[in-house]
Amino acid sequence: MADLAPLYPDEVISLTEAVMADESRAVARRLKEAGVRVTTHFYRGTHSPAYWERELGQVIPVLLAP
Numbered sequence: 001m002a003d004l005a006p007l008y009p010d011e012v013i014s015l016t017e018a019v020m021a022d023e024s025r026a027v028a029r030r031l032k033e034a035g036v037r038v039t040t041h042f043y044r045g046t047h048s049p050a051y052w053e054r055e056l057g058q059v060i061p062v063l064l065a066p
Contacts, residue, residue, distance in 0.1 A: 017046045 005015055012018045021042060031038045043051050 014046050 004019060008015060008018050024040075025042060028038050028040045041055060
């Protein structure tokens with residue numbers, strides 16, 4: 001992982017989070033290219049309550065719908 005550090009800006013707090021974000025975007029792009037309907041919400045930052053609480057609030061009604 002340290003070999004990737006020079007590829008990212010100095011303000012990146014978590015190299016792991018940055019790499020996973022890039023990978024997640026790549027997977028989403030490839031799925032869309034394959035014709036799969038994909039909805040994504042990518043945010044700057046790391047896994048913090050502000051992000052997942054907002055997403056959880058939006059997805060719970062969808063998951064619980066009949």
